[in-house]
Amino acid sequence: MPKLKAEKKRKTKEFYDPYCFSNAVKKGDIFTRLSMLVMGLGNLVRGQIVKGLSFLVIEAAYIVFMIMTGGKCLVDLLHLGGQQQIEVWNEAKQVYEYTQGDNSLLMLLFGVATLFVTISFVMFWRAAVKSSYKAQCMKAAGKKPDSFIQDIKSLFDKNLHRTLLTLPTLGVLAFTILPLVFMISMAFTNYSKIDSHLTIFNWVGFENFPKVFSFNSSIGKSFWGALGWTLIWAVFATFSNYILGMILAIVINRKNTRGKGFWRTIFMLSAAVPQFVSLLLMRTMFNREGIINTLLQRYTSLSEPIPFWDNAMLARIVIIVVNIWIGIPFTMLQVTGVLQNIPADLYEAAKVDGAGPVKTFFKITLPYMLFVTGPYLITSFTGNINNFNVIFLLSGGGPVTDLSSTSGKTDLLVTWLYKLSVDQQYYNIAAVIGIMTFVVMAVVSLITYHRTGSYKNEEGFQ
Amino acid sequence: MKKISTGAKIGKKTTNVFVHILLAVLAFIWVLPILFIIMVSFKSDQGLQIRTLLPDAWLQSAKAAHPDMFANVTRGFIPTLDNYKKLFTDTTNVFNFPQMFVNTLIISIFSCIISAFFVLSVSYVMSRMRFKMRKPFMNVALILGMFPGFMSMIAVYYILKSIGLTEGAMIRVALIMVYSGGSGLGFYIAKGFFDTIPKSIDEAAYIDGATRWQVFTKVTIPLSKPIIVYTVLQSFMAPWLDFIFAKVICRANKEYYTVSVGLWNMLEKEYIYSWFNCFAAGAVVISIPIIILFMVMQKFYREGVSGAVKG
Helix, strand or coil, rough: CCHHHHHHHHHHHHHCCCHHHHHHHHHHHHHHHHCCCCCHHHHHHHHHHHHHHHHHHHHHHHHHHHHHHHHHHHHHHCCCCCCCCEEEEEEECCCEEEECCCCHHHHHHHHHHHHHHHHHHHHHHHHHHHHHHHHHHHHHHCCCCCCHHHHHHCCCCCHHHHHHHHHHHHHHHHHHHHHHHHHHHHCCCECCHHHHECCCCCCCCCCCCHHHHHCCCHHHHHHHHHHHHHHHHHHHHHHHHHHHHHHHHHHHCCCCCCHHHHHHHHHHHHHCHHHHHHHHHHHCCCCCCHHHHHHHHHHCCCCCCCCCCCCCHHHHHHHHHHHHHHHHHHHHHHHHHHHHHCHHHHHHHHHCCCCCCHHHHHHHHHHHHHHHHHHHHHHHHHHHHCCCCHHHHCCCCCCCCCCCCCCCCCCCHHHHHHHHHHHHHHHHHHHHHHHHHHHHHHHHHHHHHHCCHHHHHCCCCC | HHHHHHHCCCHHHHHHHHHHHHHHHHHHHHHHHHHHHHHHCCCCCCCCCCCCEEHHHHHHHHHHHHHCCCCCCCCCCCCCCCCHHHHHHHCCCCCCCCHHHHHHHHHHHHHHHHHHHHHHHHHHHHCCCCCCHHHHHHHHHHHCCCHHHHHHHHHHHHHHHCCCCCCHHHHHHHHHEEEEHHHHCHHHHHHHHHHHHCHHHHHHHHHCCCCCCHHHEEEHHHHHHHHHHHHHHHHHHHHHHCHHHHHHHHHHHHHHHHHHHHHHHCCCCHHHHHHHHHHHHHHHHHHHHHHHHHHHHHCCCCCCCCCCCCC
16 A cells, blocks of 8 residues: 555656646636636736637637537436427418427437537636646746747647647547447437337436346346357457467568568468458358358268358357458467567577577567567457457357347347347447446456556566 | 487478478468459359359369369359459449449548558657656557447447538548547557667657657658558558448448448348359459558568667
8 A cells, every 4th residue: 555655656746747737726826817717818918829819719619609509408418308299280381290309319419529528628728727827937937938939849849749649639539439428328318119219218327237137138148148258259269369370470480481471471361351251251151051061061971061150159169260260360460560570689699598499489589479469469359359240240140049039149249239229229228238348348458458568567678 | 419410400391391381281271262252253153153163174174183073063164354344334233333442442541541640649659758648548548449339330420410421422521530530549559569669769869959759750650660551551451341330321322332331232132143243353353452552561571670779
């Protein structure tokens, strides 16, 4: 515990910012405090015209937005609407007209989006107060506050991270975080085909979660089955690809292997064919009348075709094998780049000290590989938990042995999620499954990630 | 003493031969399905009969050599280019392949430029700069990567719809944004690579008076060709390979289909019989640019950056 505290102290010291928000509130003068109401005022007073004006414009834009639409969106988010579309007899035109009913989905979306806008506004607001306080301090110390040109220059040097991160972060916010929050919130509604809540739905709290976890209901049984298979699949798929791919890369990379480029190209070729093409092809090859069964029947004593896709166990094995075929070229590509990046002097030193190839592998190559590709291993593990394509295209989740259930024997949580949302339209259950998939991955990978060398000691090989 | 060294030499030679044979066998397994697709793409008969997989000329000569092995196969196919012709000239039919090809090319060029920029910037920052939000950002990125992509698919569609990007030509913009928008999160591999570039190179540049931006563009980027090529390649390929997102966003707008949606639809029940050979031809055609890219990439995998720091 004391160690943790010490570490925390060190951390805060490392990035200590004398112009932080709490200091600004405590020690700010009248203009800095007024900047809380009129953003940018402090900067304007101290001669940072462009900066001050931009803060002011942001504030004005936010206020206008909230008055025009934002406020209503937030209110809608609370109740999600309830106004059904109804027919009204229009006496003048002598026709039935439809009133504009509420669309809970759009209300939810706009509400969540408004929340995002508000959060980013709060961040700008804090930045404005801090920047005003900084200008105040500079003035008090007798220095001139940074001019606009100096600010821009620092964005390409000391603050380069802000420049480089802005656009990627915006992209992530709009296309990853916003949709995720939107979908997660669906888990707490009754948005589902059940009782026809497809246009109008409402908040139901945690009602959906017990349904998924119970051992008795059909959904619960499917959930536990799919969860088990997802974990088994992820372990096998990840490690088979990693180990075999690394062996292949090392074998090709050996000093005595001729035609390195040629071999790499050959293995790359299979990666160049779009995955869904090769997967669909593999599916037809393993069919009852597929080429593999045909050949087996013709050239061995086998009389009946092997039901690769109708037997749960066989289907699972075939999927893992096909996945090795799909994945190895990618691992090889990945590993080759890193292998060639191992400083050559490490090997030379080992050679001088008389280390053999096996020792070199375990003492230099493997630690280095694990150091660099540790995060890659974790991402490929999580990628496999989410590996939609392989399952969906090969077996489609089948075979379905229990007809009352919505999932088949090779369904991963994600493919089941897809079926639930696209085919069955049980959006709320699908969202719960999505959250559970996340929980599984979070538990697995946060534990392992914090143990990898490249997290603990990032500069080990620099 | 001499005896041992020749023995070791022979042992080495045997391993070497063994390694090459093993590689050859593996290479054959990996290439087989590709050969299959290429064969099908030149097939003249329609339908899914794959028993006659070899060209007729080859089959007849094989039959002459081993009569009993090929006893119940009567004839192979006559190789033809008709499938390719149909694919590229038949623009009136259900599948307008040239249009799909152009769509996908536009989308993948733009999205690979944007994502390469995103990924490289984020990974450089995470590898070389130290600031307060760094660890939180990395953790958030890791956490976000753990949510299934399909969970947000429907949400992404509604977001794009609400800003009017799901109608007409804007569908292309929508797809570019979908493929490149969140790409900043995939920085781990490139960061791992940047971490292995010695820091002393950067420091040498700082001493010479370079700003961080200059170090990034003039030192780090030129040293990182393999990882840049990898990043570009990955993002260039995404639009050719993805069919789910493209299907959800294009819906019934046939003129904006990407290649993969088109090929996927060729395997629908009502088209599969007459279009399977064209499907194979299409698969061959879209594999060609990707193969060329892979070839280009080969030469970047030579020496890496080791040896950049002397003594």
